[in-house]
Amino acid sequence: MTMPDRGPEPTVPIPPAVHTPRPLLERLGLVAVALVLATLFGGVAVASWIGQEPFLAVMGAIGCVMTIWVAMLTLIRG
Numbered sequence: 001m002t003m004p005d006r007g008p009e010p011t012v013p014i015p016p017a018v019h020t021p022r023p024l025l026e027r028l029g030l031v032a033v034a035l036v037l038a039t040l041f042g043g044v045a046v047a048s049w050i051g052q053e054p055f056l057a058v059m060g061a062i063g064c065v066m067t068i069w070v071a072m073l074t075l076i077r078g
Contacts, residue, residue, distance in 0.1 A: 021077075022074075027074055027075055028075070030071070030074050031071045031072075031074060031075050034067050034068070034070060034071035034074070035068070035071060037067050038063075038064045038067040038068045038071065039064075041060050041061075041063035041064035041067060042060065042061070042064040043060075044056070044057075044060035044063075045057045045058075045059075045060030045061040045063075045064060046060075048060055
């Protein structure tokens with residue numbers, strides 16, 4: 001048994017996305033959370049370096065830098 005032909009799908013226009021910036025208080029809260037996580041990543045990096053685990057130290061440092069980068073983008077761009 002085959003499905004009956006329903007014809008072409010109707011096209012519905014999709015409205016353009018409207019970008020409204022986040023409120024300043026929300027951005028500051030997100031930055032605060034990101035800075036806490038960046039501190040944890042930095043702590044992992046330092047502890048790993050002291051414990052002579054250079055690969056883990058580099059990975060922790062990269063995580064720290066990337067988290068701070070995203071926090072600054074969130075604060076600036078909204």
